[in-house]
Amino acid sequence: MSLDPRTWFKVPHHGRYDPESIRSFTEIYWRTLLITGVTICLGALVYGWEQFLAIQGDRSPDAQGRPALQQNIDRAGLQAILDTFKARSARFDAIGASKETISDPSH
Secondary structure (H helix, E strand, O other), X not given: OXXXXXXXXXXXXXXOOOHHHHHHHHHHHHHHXXXXXXXXXXXXXXXXXXHHHHHHHHOOHHHOOOOOOOOOOOHHHHHHHHHHHHHHHHHHHHHHHOOOOOOOOOO
């Protein structure tokens, strides 16, 4: 049995004179759409559940129920962090002050 690529054009064309004969085609088409939709939904649910379980399995037992310990920072560390913020702000201001003039390409 060979498949004729023109079948998809023949079936609706012949069905215009005999609409009852197209019923089986539409039922198969509708069931295919339903099965495809259900398969996609189930696949998405299974994939999400597997990812959820993978995350739950990767959690360490030390992290459950205990808050993270806050580390104290010394004055030198704080000053180093503040200096990096000041340098970043100065770099941003320098870039904003040295704007290049761009010619209008429409002229």
